[in-house]
Amino acid sequence: MKIGIVVSEFNYDITQSMLERAKSHAEFLGAKVEQVIHVPGVYDMPLAVKKLLAKKGIEGVVALGAVIEGETKHDETIMAQASRKLTDLSLEFDKPVGLGITGPGMTRLQAEDRIENAKNAVESVVKMHQRLK
Secondary structure: OEEEEEEEOOOHHHHHHHHHHHHHHHHHHOOEEEEEEEEOOHHHHHHHHHHHHOOOOOOEEEEEEEEEOOOOOHHHHHHHHHHHHHHHHHHHHOOOEEEEEEEEEEOHHHHHHOHHHHHHHHHHHHHHHHHHO
16 A cells, blocks of 8 residues: 655654654555655645645555644644545545544643554554555
């Protein structure tokens, strides 16, 4: 299976660790990461995910990011919009999209504790691809 990964640059130290876990787990599961696209933030992900899903050789995409709580409810808005659009894209292209975005409502410490969750998004994409063939 060939997958793409879209990763947010916001909270870079956390998201880069998530990316490394995701790549390693993809290899462990026998999936090949064909392309990685870095985007400024989680809100910017849908366009990059769409571009990857449109490629014939890509069979699924993993979205990685960390939406940390701020002083406003901005994190809730970002997460609601991004997750909705990623779901829509999965249905539009008939390919799995793994939601490896942690948050909203979490602290930086909680985000660090959830770095390993990136592996779950990869596993979800691989399993969905296998089950829907």
